[in-house]
Amino acid sequence: ETGVTQTxxxxxxxxxxKKSLKCEQHLGHNAMYWYKQSAKKPLELMFVYSLEERxxxxxxxxxxxxxxxxxxxxxxxxxxLQPEDSALYLCAxxxxxxxxxxxxxxxxxxxxxxxx
Amino acid sequence: GQQLNQSPxxxxxxxxxxxxxxxxxxxxxxTWLWYKQDPGEGPVLLIALYKAGELTSNGRxxxxxxxxxxxxxxxxxxxxxxxxxxxxxxxxxSGNTGKLIFGQGTTLQVKP
Numbered sequence: 001e002t003g004v005t006q007t008x009x010x011x012x013x014x015x016x017x018k019k020s021l022k023c024e025q026h027l028g029h030n031a032m033y034w035y036k037q038s039a040k041k042p043l044e045l046m047f048v049y050s051l052e053e054r055x056x057x058x059x060x061x062x063x064x065x066x067x068x069x070x071x072x073x074x075x076x077x078x079x080x081l082q083p084e085d086s087a088l089y090l091c092a093x094x095x096x097x098x099x100x101x102x103x104x105x106x107x108x109x110x111x112x113x114x115x116x
Numbered sequence: 117g118q119q120l121n122q123s124p125x126x127x128x129x130x131x132x133x134x135x136x137x138x139x140x141x142x143x144x145x146x147t148w149l150w151y152k153q154d155p156g157e158g159p160v161l162l163i164a165l166y167k168a169g170e171l172t173s174n175g176r177x178x179x180x181x182x183x184x185x186x187x188x189x190x191x192x193x194x195x196x197x198x199x200x201x202x203x204x205x206x207x208x209x210s211g212n213t214g215k216l217i218f219g220q221g222t223t224l225q226v227k228p
Contacts, residue, residue: 042219045215088158105216106161109158110157110158112156
């Protein structure tokens with residue numbers, strides 16, 4: 001139990017579907033992240049939210065739409081995805097203290113997404 | 117941009133052996149983290165390092181933050197079958213967006 005909870009753990013969706021991934025952190029952190037993990041690739045940072053404001057968007061296609069309604073919740077809205085978007089999507093959180101301070105992030109268990 | 121090189125890519129060892137893996141960076145980091153990921157799960161934090169030269173242990177695991185701030189290693193002593201998994205290093209440089217750079221991972225297999 002890492003204090004970061006993701007739902008659903010597994011999701012199968014068609015290319016025309018609209019679905020959402022949900023993440024909740026119980027650690028009192030002020031930053032939340034979405035990462036994508038594909039087979040045989042390093043973890044790819046998708047989005048960073050700090051104090052509910054998006055501070056990083058790593059050229060992610062618009063078919064992925066993040067939402068951070070408060071510091072404890074993060075969503076990833078999915079629509080018209082492609083089969084190559086199938087991957088493990090990891091949510092994470094951390095307590096950002098400043099530009100030169102250490103940043104330790106804690107991951108959720110991930111949501112396995114399969115696009116058919 | 118910043119890059120991390122993690123080696124080795126994979127290891128296949130006998131139970132009881134010691135293991136060593138390392139990461140090197142093209143630039144200076146302020147934080148080094150080591151994670152382990154089991155199949156189908158998210159990465160779990162093993163050790164966090166915040167100061168150059170810092171040496172930290174967590175049970176049979178030991179990690180060090182290199183003096184140059186451009187490298188780190190992780191050692192596992194007396195490996196056991198449950199050590200199997202993928203080990204990732206990650207580093208955080210300057211900047212306040214919290215962006216971590218991850219290594220490619222080291223896949224460890226332990227033969228009983």
